Amino acid sequence: MSRMRRLLVMGSTACLALLSGCSSSPPAEQVANFGRTLRGLGDASRLTPAEWTAYQADQRYLHGLARPDVRVRLNLADPAQYRFALARLKLAGKTPENSPYLFEAMEARHRDHLAQGLAPGLLSPEAPGLAESAGRKEMHAIEAANAGETTKEVNDGLGVSTSTFPGGTYYTYTDTNYTDSTGHPLSQLAWAEEFDKGTNLTVPTNANLGLTGLGRYRVSSYKVEDSVEGFKDSYIYSEFGSPPGTTSTRPGLSAITVQAPVDTVLNDNLISVCLNRTWTQDCDYDLTGTPQAIKLPLKGQLSLTTAHLFDQAKINQFKADLTAGMVTYDVGHLKLILTNAGGGCDVTDGNLIEARMSQFWDRATLSADQKTFSWDLTGAYAAFFDDECRQVQDEVKLTLKIVLPIVASAGGAVYQSSVTLSNDRSVPRPDYTFKKITVTNSCLAAGTEIELAEGKVAPVESLKAGDRVSNPHQPTLTVMDTAIGVETVPMVRIRSESGRSLLMTEMHPIQVLARGMVQARALKTGDVVMTKTGPSKLVAVSREPYAGKVYNVKVGSDAEKLALAADQTVVYANGFVVGDGQIQQKYESVAMTKQNENVLATLPAKWHRDYQLAGKRK
Numbered sequence: 293m294s295r296m297r298r299l300l301v302m303g304s305t306a307c308l309a310l311l312s313g314c315s316s317s318p319p320a321e322q323v324a325n326f327g328r329t330l331r332g333l334g335d336a337s338r339l340t341p342a343e344w345t346a347y348q349a350d351q352r353y354l355h356g357l358a359r360p361d362v363r364v365r366l367n368l369a370d371p372a373q374y375r376f377a378l379a380r381l382k383l384a385g386k387t388p389e390n391s392p393y394l395f396e397a398m399e400a401r402h403r404d405h406l407a408q409g410l411a412p413g414l415l416s417p418e419a420p421g422l423a424e425s426a427g428r429k430e431m432h433a434i435e436a437a438n439a440g441e442t443t444k445e446v447n448d449g450l451g452v453s454t455s456t457f458p459g460g461t462y463y464t465y466t467d468t469n470y471t472d473s474t475g476h477p478l479s480q481l482a483w484a485e486e487f488d489k490g491t492n493l494t495v496p497t498n499a500n501l502g503l504t505g506l507g508r509y510r511v512s513s514y515k516v517e518d519s520v521e522g523f524k525d526s527y528i529y530s531e532f533g534s535p536p537g538t539t540s541t542r543p544g545l546s547a548i549t550v551q552a553p554v555d556t557v558l559n560d561n562l563i564s565v566c567l568n569r570t571w572t573q574d575c576d577y578d579l580t581g582t583p584q585a586i587k588l589p590l591k592g593q594l595s596l597t598t599a600h601l602f603d604q605a606k607i608n609q610f611k612a613d614l615t616a617g618m619v620t621y622d623v624g625h626l627k628l629i630l631t632n633a634g635g636g637c638d639v640t641d642g643n644l645i646e647a648r649m650s651q652f653w654d655r656a657t658l659s660a661d662q663k664t665f666s667w668d669l670t671g672a673y674a675a676f677f678d679d680e681c682r683q684v685q686d687e688v689k690l691t692l693k694i695v696l697p698i699v700a701s702a703g704g705a706v707y708q709s710s711v712t713l714s715n716d717r718s719v720p721r722p723d724y725t726f727k728k729i730t731v732t733n734s735c736l737a738a739g740t741e742i743e744l745a746e747g748k749v750a751p752v753e754s755l756k757a758g759d760r761v762s763n764p765h766q767p768t769l770t771v772m773d774t775a776i777g778v779e780t781v782p783m784v785r786i787r788s789e790s791g792r793s794l795l796m797t798e799m800h801p802i803q804v805l806a807r808g809m810v811q812a813r814a815l816k817t818g819d820v821v822m823t824k825t826g827p828s829k830l831v832a833v834s835r836e837p838y839a840g841k842v843y844n845v846k847v848g849s850d851a852e853k854l855a856l857a858a859d860q861t862v863v864y865a866n867g868f869v870v871g872d873g874q875i876q877q878k879y880e881s882v883a884m885t886k887q888n889e890n891v892l893a894t895l896p897a898k899w900h901r902d903y904q905l906a907g908k909r910k
Contacts, residue, residue: 327891328489330906334383334467334481343379348475350376351512355529357415361622363432363528365416368398369405372412377525380514384467384483390905393898394465394516397523418524428635428680430457430517432466433625435494435691435719436712437511437530439501441545442594442723449478449499452712452719453513453528454492454691458635461490461519462896470499473508473531487903488895490517491634492689494718507534507542518899530622532708540705543698544597548711548724552589552670553577553690555727563729567682568780571732571846571873573757573773579682580777586628586637586677586731590652590692592724593666594711601662603706606697607653614650622695623649624710628677629689636689637681651675652694665696684799684880685731689716732877735775735842736865737783737795742845743824743864752843752865761847764822764869765860773846775873782835783842784812786868788821788828794866797842801871801879809859809871809879822869846873 339347350372358364368374377398381391388395410416432455440448451470467483482497501509512529534540553563556576565588566575579587596602613619626649629636639651652675656667669675681688692713699706712719715726741749745760745768755761759771779797786802787793796802798813805820805827820827848861861872871879888894895903 327889329484329486329493331482331484331495332385334469334483335385336383336477338382338385339379343382346375347379347383350379351475354527357413358527358529359620360529360531361434363526365418365524365526367405367410367412367414367416368402369408369410370412370414373415374402377514377516380467380481381465381516383481384465386465391902392905393902394463397518398516401523401525427678428458428630428637430519431455431627431629431636432513432515432526432528433627433691433693434511434513434528434530435693435714435716436496436710436722437509437532437693438710438712438723439509439533439542441543441709442547442711443721447500447502449501449509450496450721451479451499451511452494452496453511453515454494454629454689454716455490455515455517456492456629456631456634456636457490457517457519458630458633459491459520460488460634461486461517463487463518463899463902464490464493464515465517466493466495466515467513468495468497469512470497471510471512472504472506473510473533473536474506475510476504476506478503478509485906487899487906488891490519492629492631492716494716496718496720498720507539508536509533532710534705534707538705540700540707541598541600543600543707543709545696545709545711545723546595546597548592548594548713550592550713550724550726552591553726553729561727563727565688565729565731566775566777567684567731568777568842571773571775574846575775585679586681587674588628588677588690589670589674590626591668591670592713593664595664596698600698600700600707602658602665603697603699604658604662606706607656607658610697611650611653611656614653619649622708622710623653624693624695625649626652626675626692627690628681629691630681630683630685631687631689632685633683635680637678639675640678652692665694667694683731686877686880687715688729688731690714690726690729691716730877732873732880735777735779735797735800735844736870737838738841738843740794740796740843740865743867752845753841755843755845761845761863763847763860763862764864765856765862766852769847769852769861769863770849771845771847772849773873775844777842779838779842783838784815785832785834785836786812786815786821786830787832788823788868789831790823790825790828790867792823792828792867794868794870795836795838796865796870799876799880800844801875803859803862803869803871809875811879824864824867824869844873844876848872848874 353372366373435454436452451468453468455466465485469481470479478499479497484495510531516525563576565577626639655669696709711723713724714722738753740752743762760768763769785795800812801809803822804810815833819830
């Protein structure tokens with residue numbers, strides 16, 4: 293009997309500390325917002341002793357084919373890899389009975405790989421270059437993998453995996469497993485599945501390092517996903533701690549200090565990144581002069597609190613190998629994930645095709661005593677992400693995993709750790725949490741007349757913070773912020789039967805009598821919109837290029853907004869009732885995340901049975 297199986301039949305104390313497999317029934321699976329997302333914990337008792345032994349052997353075999361921190365797709369024509377994938381799903385409670393199409397799709401991929409003649413002992417030919425493609429793309433990564441070096445807990449390990457797909461998926465299953473380097477479990481396997489979503493799925497698990505005598509740890513993640521690109525899987529694992537066969541004292545790390553990106557304006561707990569236009573009062577990072585890329589500054593540092601040193605020689609090797617394009621080991625990652633639209637981008641080196649981390653490591657330094665590690669990607673060296681992530685987003689996820697090579701002393705035992713900086717609030721304990729980051733746009737054409745207090749009007753470009761504007765729900769509201777910029781796509785021109793005309797960006801909201809706030813791009817001839825003098829029908833809706841400046845406002849102090857209902861921070865623009873920047877940001881988010889409450893109405897029929905059965909697992 294294996295060590296794992298022996299532990300499962302030991303006393304209740306050991307069982308509770310390890311896995312819930314000692315109970316007579318599987319653990320209660322927690323339903324979170326069911327309709328789309330289900331989460332749960334694995335149970336080793338779901339595998340027979342023979343299956344557990346095979347699973348452990350197959351995992352060792354797989355790790356002989358794949359490298360740490362290199363994402364691969366499994367070759368399901370290889371009996372060991374196929375057996376491993378099915379065992380991983382079974383650990384999570386997935387069976388052909390409760391997930392019929394999932395297993396049908398796995399079998400179809402198995403048959404396809406056999407038909408392709410894929411030989412055992414190899415990974416899927418789709419594997420090379422998975423992590424190297426540029427642009428907005430599908431991602432599956434180990435976001436955090438540490439032994440609690442930044443906490444005071446003795447046996448507190450953390451593993452987190454993250455997954456995203458451009459435009460979302462029909463179905464995504466992702467798990468996270470924390471073991472020692474032999475595969476001995478140090479946590480329950482944590483898993484999550486999503487139907488008709490898949491834009492940002494994060495799965496954390498906490499480990500008890502006291503369950504092993506080894507100082508080398510592993511966090512792994514398996515994913516299966518069905519989307520417009522078909523049914524695929526991927527696997528990735530990360531190893532850290534002491535090198536195999538050695539013993540190193542776990543180092544201690546200080547809290548991380550971050551100078552960028554931070555909330556530099558208004559102190560509103562929001563990092564606002566402005567694309568084609570800038571908010572005067574609340575634009576923390578202005579990208580109006582960077583028309584195609586997303587650039588973000590990063591600056592910070594942390595120190596060792598124990599008698600260890602950062603490994604200068606290894607860091608120099610990182611830099612040299614990255615410059616030469618020869619990295620075959622983990623150097624960390626820097627990713628920007630579009631949580632609304634799905635997909636993400638890696639940090640890049642200028643216009644190079646492949647995503648790499650030399651941009652980060654070129655700006656990393658050590659203090660003279662090798663106790664403090666710093667990074668400074670600011671000014672001209674700000675982090676550059678692929679162009680396709682330059683999209684308006686109510687929130688983006690920024691995740692930075694920094695691998696830290698450490699030695700016990702000069703020439704002493706080595707140790708590898710990492711820290712994770714993230715603004716994903718579903719990660720239970722990142723080493724540093726960025727504030728919410730938004731990427732915004734909006735606006736009206738220059739010359740648009742905004743009605744002020746007492747019925748006066750002024751061109752939108754002349755407004756400034758502190759001005760008072762008319763509002764149909766309150767006598768007046770205070771202008772809190774203004775924006776100026778450009779628009780790169782044709783704008784929307786509307787004309788009403790009352791003779792009014794307005795030119796605005798396609799995302800700008802306007803009040804439609806029968807539909808509430810509607811983005812300009814969704815307007816059509818015949819819509820009845822609200823104006824200063826009442827409802828008025830649109831007689832023309834057209835697109836036209838615009839080369840001038842565009843402007844916007846945010847209105848309503850905190851006190852004034854207390855007296856307003858939802859969507860009432862509006863202004864009169866050329867007599868039309870239009871939303872301000874706050875309403876516009878809200879509806880941009882709604883447009884990107886809007887999903888039918890009836891999941892079956894949009895989920896492909898092949899997944900309906902799995903979805904219905906998943907809803908019963910409570």
